[in-house]
Amino acid sequence: MTIKILNNQSRSRCKTILSAKLHSSSEQVRDAADIAKNISKVMMSSPQIVLDSALDQSGLRVTQEVAEEVLNRFRNAGLLAYRFFQWSEKQRHYEHSVRAYHVMIESTAKIKQYKLMWDLINSMRKKKLLNVETFCIVMRKYARAQRVEEAVYAFNVMEKYDLPPNLVAFNGLLSALCKSKNVRKAEEIFEKMRDRFVPDSKTYSILLEGWGKEPNLPKAREVFREMIDAGCDPDIVTYSIMVDVLCKAGRVDEALGIVRSMDTRVCKPSTFIYSVLVHTYGSENRLEEAVDTFLEMERSGVRGDVAVFNSLIGAFCKANRMKNVYRVLREMKSKEVTPNSKSCNIILRHLIDCGERDEAFDVFRKMMRVCEPDADTYTMMIKMFCEKREMESADRVWRYMRKKGVFPSMHTFAVLIHGLCEEGNTQRACVLLEEMIEMGIRPSGVTFGRLRQLLLKEGRDDVLKFLNEKMNLLVNEPLCD
Template sequence: MRLKLLKPLLYSFDILQFVRVHLDVGVVKSSSRVIKVGGEPSNMKMSLLRFLNFLSKTHRKPIAAALFTRSLTTYSKQSIERRIFNRNSLPGHETSFGYSSTLHRIIYRSIHEDLTPKHLSVEHYEKNPAETKLEQDAARICTLLSTHSGSHADKLLEDASIKVSPSLVVEVLKRLSNAGVIALSFFTWAEKQKGFKYNTESYNALIEALGKIKQFKLIWSLVNEMKSRKLLNKDTFALISRRHARARKVEEAIEAFERMEEFGFKLETSDFNRLLDTLCKSRHVEKANKVFDKMKKRRFVPDIKSYTILLEGWGKEHNLLRLDEVYLEMKYDGFEPDVVTYGILISAYCKAKKYDAAIELFHEMEAKNCKPTPHVYCTLINGLGSEKRLSEALEFFERFKSCGFTPEAPTYNSLVGAYCWSMRIDDAFQVIDEMRKHSAGPNSRTYDIILHHLIKARRTNEAYFRFQKMSNEPGCEPTVSTYEIIVRMFCNEDRVDLAKQVWDQMKAKGVLPGMHMYSALITSLCHKNKLGEACKYFQEMLDAGIRPPAKMFSNLKQALLDERKNDEALNLARKINKLRGTPLVVRDQK
């Protein structure tokens, strides 16, 4: 009798799934078995589930959603996530569908619209209402600049009637940090507009973008401009030093630090620490240690931060022997470990997979009345979670709360990651529900963690589904790192057409790709023998001033030669040489 009453309701796939979920049981279509997810299924449930599984194989038009409003409200539960196998997903892929407790979304959104092969395309999302006008204008400008160049781009910017302000210029330049040539072009256009005002932040944002494409001659001309406008600060030199270090120009990084005196700044211990930090974070820890030994007590008196920077550097290198040497030297010089030092030591031991030693340090902290910070708890939850010591990670999370801390996004993200390492994705989404409940997220980083683990588990359809949902949630809009995760996923699966669609969506949102994304897409196009398109993206990469990795260029060149396209290969080689040998034009002083 119940089945007869339900039958008119079950022509909508959404309702099929809804009823399955609220029976607390998932159905795997690839076998006749019912896999238990909740409690023991009753005979009634078993019969109903078989019937639902049969109906899900037939394609019928959904009936009006309005018919279900009254009956569905009685089933409302708090935010449920369950996994099923979708008969229309690509072979070999498990798909998970997410349903919030909001019934409107369950009724009106069809599962099939995202994940069936013939509908597997990228949506252009509507603007998030939470976006500020500044962000909207910045996104519009970046979209125009990424799709047009030269005077044509300038004209489009003029026609866009966007009011230029110092804050808008900074926002755009930050978004263009992966495209130094375009960033310079925008800055040159912006400084001619009404409302533009030179400030330190905009210059520094431009220097950051130009540093990524190694335009150091131009950068120093900008430093002279800043000096003449009295806009220079120590942050500018720290930026230049960091970009040199990232480019493996260690001596030039040290020289940039030294040149502060030339421009009228007095060097202090805090500046010395900044140099050490720059070298360590650029994987030049040995050089940083030598600089420390050379300058110690001759030019600077190190403080505890000087030592903790070196400790962190050796910890990231997994070199516990050198870390212990620095630690002993620190204590010999009269510095006792503080909460930051302990945090760095615990992080170092976790990175070296010495989790028991890290836990001992945690207890040592407490014994010395050195209260662990949220960062320390995050480190242990992350580390233990990655080792699949989930129960211990959960214990530290509970301990964190019992100490009076209110969990924020970073702590919750650590917990999400811990569940993901043990492939308890449903539990990870329950944590996300808790984040929403406490207004602590989620954010794009939360979803990046989820996506990484779904892809690692080869649940790529589900990863793509989650990616599509991100833009509809305030604060979770995909970042360039998110787009890179998805583009790489499709490239690795030889679904390059979908990678290109995601790429286009990214560009439409005003997000510009970096070198690694270009490399992944171009390499994938070469494997698919789509050399014309590969060359197009390669040219786009060069136009942005991004130097291609040697291996990627070599692969593209060889692919062209294999197809007897010698002229195209030679042309690309010339362009590379020109990019390497020709700096951007140095600006005239204004």
């Protein structure tokens, strides 16, 4: 074997090539994000009837990365996402990725368009793109909608799609049921099929989490013991779930005892575990223990991430120690941990709850320079201004959110519609409700009921009938022709 020794010139040339490749890769990611943001702006500013032509005229080129980014942005607006999905499929030199199909399956299931969801699955089948994860998503979505039998059917039908169920699919079914609080059904299926699929540590961890959500601490402990007896060693995921279960059951000191008993040579406590402990101590007004646990984490050599810093921020907010909150933010900066939208949301929620609305708006403006606000951030600010009857400010935040390409959630629409109803501006409220429905977001009964009352009061039965028909179409009719 010949070992080639590089001279300085060769090393320099290699570094230049590597640097160029890395730069090119990061540029592509940035370009995809920028194009996706511009497409999102076109989608949010164009009437639905001319959306295809507006996207055509934009001249923006779709790649798989761009499409995935756009679909992720609109994953809560199934109708709008599907229209983009159909449009992008017609573009030259483009084919949907597995990830794009998966996001679309999630979006259609979320608005209960199950026929369309299965059409997408059949399309994947023709293109030989189906995998176990596809069916895990379907099971998860059915279970979340409390369609337990359909979730089990999705598991059983895999064989017909040339995908024989394996342990991953079995774990996927159990996980779907446990996360939707159907742990007893999951336990029943586990007992029936445990000989067919030999359980692993993940299987037991799923059941452990399920009983934790019930909540049923004795059953959770029983599963933990059964796991050990079956010869499955707990991994970091198992320990994380057990700590979370104990903390939710109000046994944070017992959870801390488990962490301290872990063999760090085999399994070192993670930042998630510490974030759960810090959060729980904070929520129990045990600020000193929250801080001590955070410091213990640092002493053990675990580098804090944004999640554990957020837990510490939450603990200080609960204790109304705002000086400490801002000190934590400075420490994050010194340790090169960038705050995220959740950091911002924790602080804003506390300030608004305390009536410190001017300071909340000041924090909002400052945090926008550090991190990208999400729909929850904008929703809080819009709600705050609506409650203050400052509708112009609420509308400015709404327009700014749209300009930034952040897609409004159902709650964002709801708080603005409620604010407009309080002001008696039914015309604008109706426009927003129609826009909401056209995007595939079904308004809650409370939101629709509030607007309905105003329309009946104003004798606008025609408008109410029109909105009712639109809502029924969204729920009962498939999105495809």
